[in-house]
Amino acid sequence: MKILFVLANVEWGGVKTWALDTAVVLSRRGHRCMMIGRRGNPWVQACHDAGLPTRGFTFGPFGTPLVAVRLAALAREMAVDVLIVNYGLGLVTGAVAGALTRRPVVRRIGRPDDVDDTLFERLLYRHFLPRMMTVGHRAKDDMLRRCPWLRPESIEVIHNGKDTQQFRPERRDALKRAWDLPADAVLFGVTSRISDRKGHRILLEALARLAPVEPHIYLAIVGTGPEQKRLERQGDELGLGNRVHWLGFRRDMPDLLSNFDAFVLPSLSESEAFPNTLVEAMASGLPCITTDVGSVREIVDDEVSGLLVAPGRVDELATAIQQLAADPALRRRLGTQARRRVEADFSLDAKTTEFERYLDRIVS
16 A cells, blocks of 8 residues: 655654654554655655654745645555545645546544644535544544534544554663652653643642652753743742643653653643643553553553543642652552553554555555
8 A cells, every 4th residue: 555644843852753654653553655845844854764754844825736736646656545534734635646647535633633623624524525434432522523514434443553663661771860860750751742732830839839848859851842931931930849840742752751750741731632741651661650541541451551630630630640659569560550551552553553554545
């Protein structure tokens, strides 16, 4: 099968991670995947580094028609079977290229609010994109509520998967040694885009609440985003000092996760469909605290494979952090069950097979 992935969004979010991971597995299985992104974007370079055929295009409001024509020419040259798109300019140019080549196009939805009840979306769906795919049953239900004109049978649900050989339960103390943390330090980590909806503000407030009574709790924040400077100031104002370490954008996520004692994802958004970072942490055998939003309950069984707290509740989040920090046996039990859950239900190989079968049905 020949598959053209078109992702023109600037930021590197869950959909780009999924596309890269999935394309690598599909390529190993003999399929040909071509990756299209913005010229100079780190995701384009990552696809190239992974050995995938990759092209960077210049997307823009006036260049979009030309990009669609170029994509159509590339699709004809490759004899593409199907195009995968997401949102924004990649969505529009990919949909037009699919129409020009009469090839099926699948819109892969990461968050339910990526689809709006607008005339443009209705026309796009009716004439260009009758097939959609999303990452959770809750996400699908939310999409149908937002846009009742969508046909339920046109939306396929396939959960994200993670490579359980790449993300393994191995523990390292390199960060603790580099930061000269005390022997009893418990290092929590959060890995996500730093935006208001991800709840970093609540996490910092919870850590500050615990600081006077739990001096051994530390936090590593991985990622970048528009709220970083403001949150750094908030951490200083709360007196957290070296209790919080900002690591920026990183590509060595398996190694980083192996340095954490626990993971926390304090998202505030009900559109948090299926967070990749949470599944990565679980695959790494980390005990996880996460908010009960979006499709998270499809990933975590409360008090079995993780701890669920209400979004925006500083008190609940602080209690859960304190609970894990004080109980190494609980951390081991939750981490072991988290790993087992990913191995059983969210392995990359199994989820790629689901996606492969879905595309087979479309192409045939």
